[in-house]
Amino acid sequence: MPQPAIVLVHGALNDHTVWAAQRRHLAHLDHAVHAIDLPGHGTTPGPALTSIGAMADWLLAKLDADGVRHAALAGHSMGALIALEAAARAPQRVTHLALLGAAFPMKVADTLLDTARNDESRAIDMVTKWSHAPGHADTEPLRQLMRRLAAAHPAQLLHTDLAACNAYDHGEAAARAVRCPTLFLFGASDVMTPPKAARRLTEAMPHAQTVTLDAGHAMMAEQPDAVSDALAAFIGSR
DSSP states (O other), X not given: OOEEEEEEEOOTTOOGGGGHHHHHHHHHTTEEEEXXXXXXXXXXXXXXXXXXXXXXXXXXHHHHHTTOSSEEXXXXXXXXXXXXXXXXXXXXXXXXXXXXXXXXXXXXXXXXXXXXXXXXXXXXXXXXXHHSOTTOSOOHHHHHHHXXXXXXXXXXXXXXXXXXXXXXXXXXXXXXXXXXXXXXXXXXXXXXXOGGGGHHHHHHOXXXXXXXXXXXXXXXXXXXXXXXXXXXXXXXXX
């Protein structure tokens, strides 16, 4: 019997390919897996949306278009905010909510925002460095992905995404509105969204599960099996 559908939502200046390992693992367990590209990212034409609320509305409309009535949502970083907001706006449609690398508020340093606006290539280098745990050897795939996306969508896509994260102010209210089981996945070495930065969300969702992995912000790449196993155990447990 098929397992519940799962929708995977990527983060800033990323696309569906960041979920490659998790997509394979979950599909092997007979889940219908939808790893989506947000507007202006990957295979979905732009323009990019400029607010988390607009992205959440787009995601719910995407589920309608794909004939997905009920699904588990898993989002990483910016995608975690989108999944959270979508679950709050349509609680009857979301069976499980997994938030990876989440924080609220997800404030972005002025230096990074300014650099993303004026020197996107340098900003990509900054994000690549900060996304990985110290000593992680294979950082080049993320850098190259971000460079490809920036080249394909040249309208300061990284700045648009980071500004949307920085401006989102509905996290606590959204967390209180969620009605489904929730999992927080944190990276112990995450300097972009350290576990303590999600305190306002975890306090608003006292029954949520929490798993901390030996990883940085780019946990799907650094700990692909651990992330896959955590998602499969959580979504398959109820």
